[in-house]
Amino acid sequence: MELHQLRCLIAVVQEGGFNRATTRLHITQPALSYQIKQLEQELGVRLFNRRPGGVSLTEAGRVLSQHAGEIMEMVHSALRAIEELAEGVSGEIRIGTVNSVGIYFLPQVLWTMKERYPNVRPNVLYRHSSEIIDALLSNRVDLALVANPGSDRRLRNEVVIEEKVSLVCGRSHPFFGRGAVRPSELNGLKSVSLSLESPTGKLVRDFLARLGVSMEPVVSTDNVETVKKMVEIGMGVAFLPDMVTTPDVSCSGDLEGRLSRIEVGPPITRRIVLSTWKNAEMSRATRTFIEELRRHGSNWKSCTEPKAEED
Numbered sequence: 001m002e003l004h005q006l007r008c009l010i011a012v013v014q015e016g017g018f019n020r021a022t023t024r025l026h027i028t029q030p031a032l033s034y035q036i037k038q039l040e041q042e043l044g045v046r047l048f049n050r051r052p053g054g055v056s057l058t059e060a061g062r063v064l065s066q067h068a069g070e071i072m073e074m075v076h077s078a079l080r081a082i083e084e085l086a087e088g089v090s091g092e093i094r095i096g097t098v099n100s101v102g103i104y105f106l107p108q109v110l111w112t113m114k115e116r117y118p119n120v121r122p123n124v125l126y127r128h129s130s131e132i133i134d135a136l137l138s139n140r141v142d143l144a145l146v147a148n149p150g151s152d153r154r155l156r157n158e159v160v161i162e163e164k165v166s167l168v169c170g171r172s173h174p175f176f177g178r179g180a181v182r183p184s185e186l187n188g189l190k191s192v193s194l195s196l197e198s199p200t201g202k203l204v205r206d207f208l209a210r211l212g213v214s215m216e217p218v219v220s221t222d223n224v225e226t227v228k229k230m231v232e233i234g235m236g237v238a239f240l241p242d243m244v245t246t247p248d249v250s251c252s253g254d255l256e257g258r259l260s261r262i263e264v265g266p267p268i269t270r271r272i273v274l275s276t277w278k279n280a281e282m283s284r285a286t287r288t289f290i291e292e293l294r295r296h297g298s299n300w301k302s303c304t305e306p307k308a309e310e311d
Helices: 003-015 018-025 029-043 059-087 099-104 106-116 129-137 199-211 224-232 242-248 284-299
Strands: 048-051 054-057 091-097 120-126 143-147 155-170 190-194 216-221 238-241 259-262 268-277
Touching (some): 003 018, 003 029, 003 059, 018 029, 091 129, 091 284, 099 224, 106 284, 129 155, 143 199, 155 224, 155 242, 190 199, 190 238, 199 238, 224 242, 238 242, 242 259, 268 284
Parallel strands (some): 091 120, 091 143, 190 216
Antiparallel strands (some): 048 054, 143 268, 155 238, 155 259
């Protein structure tokens, strides 16, 4: 039994089948099938039930899958410890995060880490918040940076950023430049909405329900960049986290930005939370990354004017 065979097994289980596992492993399906077949022949048992609709683990497969995950985590920890002894702050940091944080907040943190600690290797996984927490609990990431996660007694949650989710519109919209609108003005208004698979989409849904407002969604998606672009071209208004629209609004309230934020009722608050195992031992690189994360979070602003160019 070899480590790469266990990696293949884990990938098939976590990705829900052979097709997605090949993409993750960067190998062909025949090569993946061969590795699994070799493992089954060596052990003398079937690991997967193969059906027209897909594959499922046998009892032997479930047992091996559980132990394989523990083995790979031990290998990862051993490599991490050796790297630290040899190089100080170095090694891989496995980060799980959501689309908006990964685009609009995390890059600055990663840039600082690369400048100060060039031997650190960040590996970022993008998924929905619930999927990232699952990845943390199954030791596929070292830490999670997600929006409004649920509580889990196994995890330690720390708020890194607290921000508003604001109503925004494009320059062609009648709301552009208005500081505030009444909730009743949103009734029947065309909107581009974040899907309910995201915690932010659920926050907005609950907010509108409390206000007794019913908007007309023209498009629903889980991608904040898509929502923002559709708002810019005038397809409707949207509720977006402030970090998503910071580069596009004017702090001074003038009409220079591509988008305009409008107040409506009590503010919607979104918390960006760092989740880690309560009792897990962290690598020096992970601890250093968390320190940088806190520093950037404490300095984060929901609105930043561009610096004036020097003559």
